[in-house]
Amino acid sequence: MIVSKFGGSSLCDAAHIRKVAEILKSDESRQVAVVSAPGKRSSDDTKITDRLYRCEKLASEGKPITDEFEHVRERYLQIAQELALDSNIGEALDQVYKNISEGAGPHYAASRGEYLNGILISEYLGWKFIDAQDVVIIEDDGTVADETYELVGKAVEPGFHYIVPGFFGRDRKGIVRTFSRGGSDISGAIVARAIGADIYENWTDVSGISKADPRIVKNAQVINKLTYSEVRELAAVGFNVFHEDAIAPVREAGIPIQVKNTNRPQDEGTSIVASRDASEDPVVGISAKKDFVKISVHKLFLLKRPEMKDAIEKALREEGYSLDFTVAGIDDLTYFAQGPQSGETVASLLKERFSVESSSVEAGFAVAAVTGEGLSCEAEAVSRLFPALLERGLSVEFVNIGASPVTALFGIRESEVKEVIHTLYDVLFS
Numbered sequence: 001m002i003v004s005k006f007g008g009s010s011l012c013d014a015a016h017i018r019k020v021a022e023i024l025k026s027d028e029s030r031q032v033a034v035v036s037a038p039g040k041r042s043s044d045d046t047k048i049t050d051r052l053y054r055c056e057k058l059a060s061e062g063k064p065i066t067d068e069f070e071h072v073r074e075r076y077l078q079i080a081q082e083l084a085l086d087s088n089i090g091e092a093l094d095q096v097y098k099n100i101s102e103g104a105g106p107h108y109a110a111s112r113g114e115y116l117n118g119i120l121i122s123e124y125l126g127w128k129f130i131d132a133q134d135v136v137i138i139e140d141d142g143t144v145a146d147e148t149y150e151l152v153g154k155a156v157e158p159g160f161h162y163i164v165p166g167f168f169g170r171d172r173k174g175i176v177r178t179f180s181r182g183g184s185d186i187s188g189a190i191v192a193r194a195i196g197a198d199i200y201e202n203w204t205d206v207s208g209i210s211k212a213d214p215r216i217v218k219n220a221q222v223i224n225k226l227t228y229s230e231v232r233e234l235a236a237v238g239f240n241v242f243h244e245d246a247i248a249p250v251r252e253a254g255i256p257i258q259v260k261n262t263n264r265p266q267d268e269g270t271s272i273v274a275s276r277d278a279s280e281d282p283v284v285g286i287s288a289k290k291d292f293v294k295i296s297v298h299k300l301f302l303l304k305r306p307e308m309k310d311a312i313e314k315a316l317r318e319e320g321y322s323l324d325f326t327v328a329g330i331d332d333l334t335y336f337a338q339g340p341q342s343g344e345t346v347a348s349l350l351k352e353r354f355s356v357e358s359s360s361v362e363a364g365f366a367v368a369a370v371t372g373e374g375l376s377c378e379a380e381a382v383s384r385l386f387p388a389l390l391e392r393g394l395s396v397e398f399v400n401i402g403a404s405p406v407t408a409l410f411g412i413r414e415s416e417v418k419e420v421i422h423t424l425y426d427v428l429f430s
């Protein structure tokens, strides 16, 4: 059995939905398709989800939503018409319009993108529709409740094919609730695990996951195979191909994920698996995350006073910083943190409260990561990365090799992210 999730770009209009139908019908074992809301048709188009969020915002401000909602209505009506569906989607749209206008809230509004698309696609394919609200329970912290797996498992009967809208479920009170943005990946992973799928296919508009952001490295090579751990490590540092929270459900059940291109189904794509032979491709990818603030603290014997270190970190957290990466010296602590960008008051707070000799908070940093299960066997290539960055005149704030067996980290300047990615890519993959 295969669960196939299609992203918004794969379902943006009738022509794409036809392609999706062809893919689904070409293999009987594709039993459940999890669908997103219609995405962008061109780079200057607007995703339906974004339009729905806008409608909700207008409604919450007491403003009319008619003009914005018209775009939503038109998109679905056009899809229905071009697919020659005898659908009563118009009535469903009227209901959604009414509910959003009457203050149904952001979760409900955003969820209707997938809901309405799911209805149309199920009508087109003649597959059964499962309303995610009936089977997916989302806890207050945004995680999926355990009983979801049983509910989804019961709803999917052998011998039938199903469409499940992604991105939402219900909360404990029974009210519609969405996952975070891009959350249809999570829905797909949940369904795959619930029905014990052999493969979880993730269909998108690229032929797999690239070794570096293709917007930075044009024609970056595609990764053939990588592990769940590698995806997680890359995602934590800005790799934006697969929703981080979508890994856990399939990882626990050992279900491989296959990332495929709806527009080029013949391309192999990328497999995400539990383990791989790392000698073939020791390093799989490079990523970078921006918006870091560098917080530096200097005080004599700082590291001999762990209680002070703890108190400093507590104070910084209270000021709204997540201390993502810490570099400790003898008398110095440096944090690469995400949080408020202007930190003069924090710097003086540290001086006053902890009598540190100096402290500073500076914005404009990024963290780059080089990831691969074979990293530790690649000492020679890894040792060339730091000099290569310096040779090109790029600043390196810290290098962290060895803390993780899978990832090497570089603290860099945000303005130099592109050059850093190019340099690391050249050394490792060219």
Ligand code: ASP
Pocket: 007, 008, 036, 037, 047, 049, 050, 113, 166, 167, 180, 181, 182, 183, 184, 185
């Ligand atoms: N449509 C939602 C979003 O734009 C969820 C998804 O596509 O996965 O975030």
